[in-house]
Amino acid sequence: MPRLPTDHLDVLGRLHLVWGALGTLTGLSLAVLAVGTGFALSRLGSPGRAGSAVWVFAVGAVVLGGGGVLMMILGRALRRRHPSSRTFALLMAIPNLLLVPFGTALGAYTFWVLLDDDARRAFGVPPRGSAVAQPR
Numbered sequence: 338m339p340r341l342p343t344d345h346l347d348v349l350g351r352l353h354l355v356w357g358a359l360g361t362l363t364g365l366s367l368a369v370l371a372v373g374t375g376f377a378l379s380r381l382g383s384p385g386r387a388g389s390a391v392w393v394f395a396v397g398a399v400v401l402g403g404g405g406v407l408m409m410i411l412g413r414a415l416r417r418r419h420p421s422s423r424t425f426a427l428l429m430a431i432p433n434l435l436l437v438p439f440g441t442a443l444g445a446y447t448f449w450v451l452l453d454d455d456a457r458r459a460f461g462v463p464p465r466g467s468a469v470a471q472p473r
Contacts, residue, residue: 343459345450345456346415346416346418346450346456346459347416349415349426349446349447349450349451350412350413350414350415350416351412351416352412352443352446353408353409353411353412353415353426353443354408354409354412354413355412356405356408356412356433356439356440356443357404357405357406357407357408357409357410357411357412358405358409359405360401360402360404360405360406360408361401361402361405361406361409362405363401363402363405364397364398364399364400364401364402364403364404364405365398365402367394367395367397367398367401367402368394368395368398368402370394370398371391371392371394371395371398374390374391374394375388375391378391407429408429411425411426411429418459418460419460420460420461420462422460423451423456423457423460423462426447426451427447427448427451427452429447430443430444430445430447430448431444433447
């Protein structure tokens, strides 16, 4: 009887929760920075080119905050073994590989854990190389 990698799956879910919390906090801090920069520029009376900085901060806040929320939802779904969370985690591991150093480590660990046959079984996916009955 194969042993399910529940320890690794739980750790992976927790790491996604932590990574999501960091992303959300970064997004919130960029939102505060955008508001503060906008306020300061309006007080100085020079919203011209410098106003684009507010938009850069705001877009960064939305992207990082939204990504953080998605990662926290994903971490919770992984811990509950939701069937579609495996696929979504594998898809999110690809852009995470570019976020050195923690995102790279998380992406590599995600692939290592979720591509294992025991993990596939835990999420209701047949193992690689298994014969699937074809309907006739």
